[in-house]
Amino acid sequence: MTDFLPVTREEMEQRGWTQPDFIYISGDAYIDHPSFGPAIITRMLEAYGYKVCMIPQPDWTRDEPFMEFGEPRLGFLVSSGNIDSMVNHYSVSKRRRDKDNYTDNGEMGKRPDRATIVYSQKIKQLYPKTPVILGGIEASLRRLAHYDYWDDKVRRSILLDSGADLVLYGMGENSIIELAEALDGGLPIQDIIWIKGSVYKCKTIDHLFEHKLLPAFEEVSQDKRKYAESFRIQHLNIDALNAAVLVEPYQGWYVVANTPALPLTQQQMDFTYSLPYKRTFHPMYHHIPAIDEVRFSIISNRGCFGSCAFCALTNHQGRVISSRSKQSILEEAKKIIQDPDFKGYIHDVGGPTANFYHPSCQDQLKRGTCPGKECLHPKPCKNLEVSHRDYLSILRDLRVLPGVKKVFVRSGVRYDYLMYDQDDTFFRELVQYHISGQLKVAPEHVSDKVLDTMGKCNHALYEKFREKYLALNKEYGMNQFLVPYLMSSHPGCDLNDAIELACYLKSINHIPQQVQDFYPTPATISTTMYWTGLDPMTMKPVYVARDPHEKQLQRALMQFNAPRNYKLVHEALTRAGRTDLIGYGRDCLIPPVPWGKPAAGAGRKTDRHVKEEGKRKGSGSGNTKSESRPQKSGKGREESAAGKKHAAQDKRFDQRRKSSQGSSSPANKRKG
Structure with a gap:
């Protein structure tokens, strides 16, 4: 089969089907490309002979979209899509985003907050006896009790909040086929409790022979140390070969997480990516921006x-x-x-x-x-x-x-x-x-104390890499940028660490065009640190910048030369006792007064001030151009920003390649 899967009853009937085996409900628009989880799972089921229909981005305020194909023979598969719906909707400052890259024309509002829960609850209202199986990143990372940044509290397993019957976590190709065969063989969903990479709920755990008991939800939701202890046990049991079955008690329920599914063999990986994907979005859409990065x-x-x-x-x-x-x-x-x-x-x-x-x-x-x-x-x-x-x-x-x-x-x-x-x-x-044109790498920070908390290598190694990268570019006559990804407000990072990072950025003459503040997403060590103030692997205290204003100060320091950030940077330096970095000296981050404003009682600038200002501009105080800043993209052929960027880069390489063909210069030959 080489067509898109049915998205309407008419398309299903055109295939001669009267009832699908599975209905896949996704928070994303329908994109049939192997970079998207829903496409892989549905094509895998199709390859094994199952009839699958798609309901992408249904209107959750109405019943009719969920009833498009009637009741499936085996079950509903539910996913928020390729990304957690809350991350998709909100920035780290909890501001509603303006664009959804996984929706037609980037339009927001086509999926609900906590999409997996909302879809599942709607299905259970309409088809209470039909199995509902959750998958995708949102369900995978919320399979057990987890700190939720948007509610600022610990939430229950998504299995309980959604009313679903089963969670398949991880990548899921083997798990979904094993589940499909069990359902197809007539087994009730409540009896399918052995599949690796699955999570189920039960009233008793007498059937388990070996397992590790996690602290109860009532404990981890009230005691941060207990939460950290629970996360540590989970983190030490994420390997398919040596993990234990994990059991999390709730009042009246147990949530049981089986061991992870085995990693795919190379033969299995090859099969997954050989399936007949259309490699684009369904023709009912105008344009889905997410395809541009991966097409x-x-x-x-x-x-x-x-x-x-x-x-x-x-x-x-x-x-x-x-x-x-x-x-x-x-x-x-x-x-x-x-x-x-x-x-x-x-x-x-x-x-x-x-x-x-x-x-x-x-x-x-x-x-x-x-x-x-x-x-x-x-x-x-x-x-x-x-x-x-x-x-x-x-x-x-x-x-x-x-x-x-x-x-x-x-x-x-x-x-x-x-x-x-x-x-x-x-x-x-x-x-x-x-x-x-540019190589993106992720040193994340320069403070070794912060890097250790992040689980990253020390800064000295990054400097060696950077020096070699620049040297190789020079050797081959290349003019390629190095773009470092950096993060503010990660647990362990205080104002002094943020100032150290700002001084480094000035020393290399690089100001990030965008700043990434630490985003506490479910199921990470760093998020556990953020919520508990403890490193769950050592149980030692960790400094956490939870105050929104301090987080704002750390962000501002990464763009210290932006006029809009002057007051924030001045406050940060003053609070940290680093007023030595306020002045006209070579190492100073900001002048004593905002740029463009003379000091009180001052007349026109003296020759010395003009000279010092020139030095500042040359050393990064007012200049964001550097060896590591990416070039601006020109006009491209694609409809989205990502597509325009790729098209512009492709065009530049075309021009460089053509010019190199007309030159015998060794450097030009290498560039081509």
Whole structure:
């Protein structure tokens, strides 16, 4: 089958169906691309012979949209979509966002807050006896009691709040097929309690032989230390090979989380990405902005052993890397090349971390990841296997395919893992061939104290990486930027740390165009720190900037030279006792008075003031241009901002490639 799945009763009947096996309800518009979870799950079910219909973004205020196909034979599958609905709707300051990239024309308001709960409750009202199975990132990360940033309290497992029958957490391909076969065999949903990667509720746990009992919900919702203890147990049991079954008591119920599903083998990964995706959004829409970032991109791997404390990926995909074969990736590239809108540029080849193509060590495949130990933090494990050989081989084969002009790596490179590689061939070819004008990396901060809390490597390693990156660009005659992602107000970061970061930004002459404040999303170590004030892995106290005004001060320091931030930066420096950074000196962040305003009683500027102001502009006080600032994009062909950016970058590379063909300069040849 090569068409979109039915979205109306008429389309279902055109296939000769009278009743679907499953109805998938999604908070996203319908995009049939392997970068989107709903597409993978529905195509997987289709491949195993099940009849699946889609209800994307139903109007939850009415019954009729949920009754479009009638009652499914086996069950309803419910997801908020590719992103948590609350993160999708609200910024870290809890301001309602203006745009939903997963909706037609980016329109907001097409899904409810807490979409998974709302959809599930509506279905249970209409079809109380039909199984309802939750999946996707929203359900996965809320499978047990969790701190909710928007309510500022601990909420129950989403299984209880939604009234659903089962949660499938993680990526779900194998779990959904096992569940479908059990339902198809006539088993009641309440008896399906063995599937790896599932969460169910029950009145008694007498049937369990081995499990770990978590603190009861009534405890973790009232006692922050108990919450931290519970999270620690959960975090130590996220590996498919060595995790235990977890049981969370509630009044009248137990919520049981089975062990995670096994990571996909390479053969299974290849099968998943070989399914007949349409690779675009349904024709009933005008344009879905989210497709622009991934339409000409290829997923090569899953999982991440980086284990950043603020990232929920470990809790969703796990730490063990699953990767596709080279042949599978090349076959997808050939499909992309046939797209009439393809202009020769593969925008990305990667995953959560582009250059994690192998498990960090072979022991993981036999015994699982080490509980309580990380592969890269605080220092790389002695068993860490560092190699870019196979990933580089894939990039080399992709860039010589007929019709391909350039293959970019945009999904994020772990620079620490890159620097641990004794063979710098990948680093060199990355700079020569695979950067689209700028390389984005995530040092996150410069204070080693804060970096340790984040689970990141020390700042000195980033500086070594940065120096080598600039040196390689110079060696190859390239003019490519380095864009560091930085974060304010992460647990462990106080005003002094924020000031240290601001001073560093001035020293490298870089002012971020956007500032990312720490966002406490469910099921991360950092969110647990934010809520409890404790590091759940050590139970030691952690400083947390919870006051909105202090968070505002930390954000302002990252853009210290913006006139709108002058008062905030002045206040931050004064509160921290760092008034030495207020003045006209070379190291000062701001002058004694706002830019453009003379001091009280002062006349026109003296020659000295003019000279000092010139120094400030040259050293970053008023100048945001730098070696690491991205160039502005020109006019592009795509309808969204992401599409315009990619189109402009593609156009620049076209121009550079053509100019290099007319020159015999070695530097020009390397650029092309």
